[in-house]
Amino acid sequence: MINVENINFYYGKFHALQNISMGMEANTITALIGPSGCGKSTFLRLFNRMNDLIPDTTLTGTVSIGGVDIYQKNVLVDDLRKRVGMVFQKPNPFPKSIFENVAYGMRVNGMNNKKIIAEKVEQALKHAALWDEVKDKLKKSAFAISGGQQQRLCIARALAVEPDILLMDEPASALDPISTSKIEELMFQLKEDYTIVIVTHNMQQAARVSDHTAYFYMGELIEYGETKKIFTNPDKKSTQNYVTGRFG
Amino acid sequence: MLQLELELNDLKNQVLAMWQLVYSQLEKSKNAYLTMSRDLAFEVMSMERKVDAFELLIDQMCEQLLALKHPVAIDLRFILSSLKINGNLERIGDLAHGIARLVFELTHTQFDPMTAKSMRIEEMFDETLEMLLLVKNAFKKEDNKNVAAVLSKDDILDTIDKEAFFQISSKTGQLQDEMQQSLLIFNIIRKLERIGDHCSNIAEEITFYIEAVVLKHGGNN
Numbered sequence: 001m002i003n004v005e006n007i008n009f010y011y012g013k014f015h016a017l018q019n020i021s022m023g024m025e026a027n028t029i030t031a032l033i034g035p036s037g038c039g040k041s042t043f044l045r046l047f048n049r050m051n052d053l054i055p056d057t058t059l060t061g062t063v064s065i066g067g068v069d070i071y072q073k074n075v076l077v078d079d080l081r082k083r084v085g086m087v088f089q090k091p092n093p094f095p096k097s098i099f100e101n102v103a104y105g106m107r108v109n110g111m112n113n114k115k116i117i118a119e120k121v122e123q124a125l126k127h128a129a130l131w132d133e134v135k136d137k138l139k140k141s142a143f144a145i146s147g148g149q150q151q152r153l154c155i156a157r158a159l160a161v162e163p164d165i166l167l168m169d170e171p172a173s174a175l176d177p178i179s180t181s182k183i184e185e186l187m188f189q190l191k192e193d194y195t196i197v198i199v200t201h202n203m204q205q206a207a208r209v210s211d212h213t214a215y216f217y218m219g220e221l222i223e224y225g226e227t228k229k230i231f232t233n234p235d236k237k238s239t240q241n242y243v244t245g246r247f248g
Numbered sequence: 249m250l251q252l253e254l255e256l257n258d259l260k261n262q263v264l265a266m267w268q269l270v271y272s273q274l275e276k277s278k279n280a281y282l283t284m285s286r287d288l289a290f291e292v293m294s295m296e297r298k299v300d301a302f303e304l305l306i307d308q309m310c311e312q313l314l315a316l317k318h319p320v321a322i323d324l325r326f327i328l329s330s331l332k333i334n335g336n337l338e339r340i341g342d343l344a345h346g347i348a349r350l351v352f353e354l355t356h357t358q359f360d361p362m363t364a365k366s367m368r369i370e371e372m373f374d375e376t377l378e379m380l381l382l383v384k385n386a387f388k389k390e391d392n393k394n395v396a397a398v399l400s401k402d403d404i405l406d407t408i409d410k411e412a413f414f415q416i417s418s419k420t421g422q423l424q425d426e427m428q429q430s431l432l433i434f435n436i437i438r439k440l441e442r443i444g445d446h447c448s449n450i451a452e453e454i455t456f457y458i459e460a461v462v463l464k465h466g467g468n469n
Binding site for chain 2: 203204207231232233234240243244245246
């Protein structure tokens, strides 16, 4: 599904990602872990070309999704971002109603059939396990619901444009345990239809939700493998020190 | 040192303290047997509760570490191994206690040291004590290079156990007192053989902890 080959990424002269190659299978959850500044968020942003927005950056190597190099000149970034949704650390709903937040992507993409939009909003909210909680207040402001609900609303917003891949950058770090649990349960359901890549500082969360884990340190991919292996018997001492909390 | 490391060290120290007690129980059982000492046998029996208390304490420490610290990788393997080693040590303590009871009963018979000698029981005591010491040092030093030696000693115990069985079953014409004595001694041999099995289990757990390799049941890793 996602394939990365010999990636090097620079912020100016700073070598942020160094010779990284790895593949991610469809319908799996991959966790990216590592200490702050190790390059995991930079790596995540490669997949929807968000790093393009940062000035004075350089990328070498190839990033392919479904066999297509997404950095080829003929790839339209807008089209790419329809296929690759993203959820951020803090919930960031638009200052609009709950309904309009989810409908926004569809409208931007030129859809104006009200019936289809309403159906897809309902479908996305159901998929994000939020429908039952908001179905009676769809016209209320998105800011009127709790932080955990806002984050699931952002997930629904990302799902509404029917992406293939969902990127999550610490999606539960600002949430209480119950909301965190709901997001994690949601991820299990979503992986039936989507490929998920998540950045997390929470080791237990990475262990709980992911199929594969990649450990980054100082811009290098130190170890990548099945999560159950990484958290029971990692190959590298450095990985063991990090996951057991002795380092980082 | 991390708080988790401190707590894991505490756990290790408790397991080693229990090990020392169980070793002492087995050694006293041996000496009670060799000297037919009722006092020493009674001393072993009276210390059994302390072994049980250790088991409960270590169980509780492991449970709390798992619930509160969410250990992973080598830390998780250490706790899982400690939990299983704890169970094995408690069983060895039970068996040492059982041996002491049998010695107590033997002191009420006309004990014939030659019968015991022919069944190689002293050798069994020595082998089990050495096995217990080998696995204790392996755990303490986190070094499993002596695991093979422990497993081969277990084979020696199995052989002695089988020979003793045939020796006793061939003497059905014994007098009642001799037969009773033989059965008591054979019971001790069976318990020592079980202690060897527990030492082997412990050796396998130590290998799992240090190398993440499963040896038990022929290994499935």
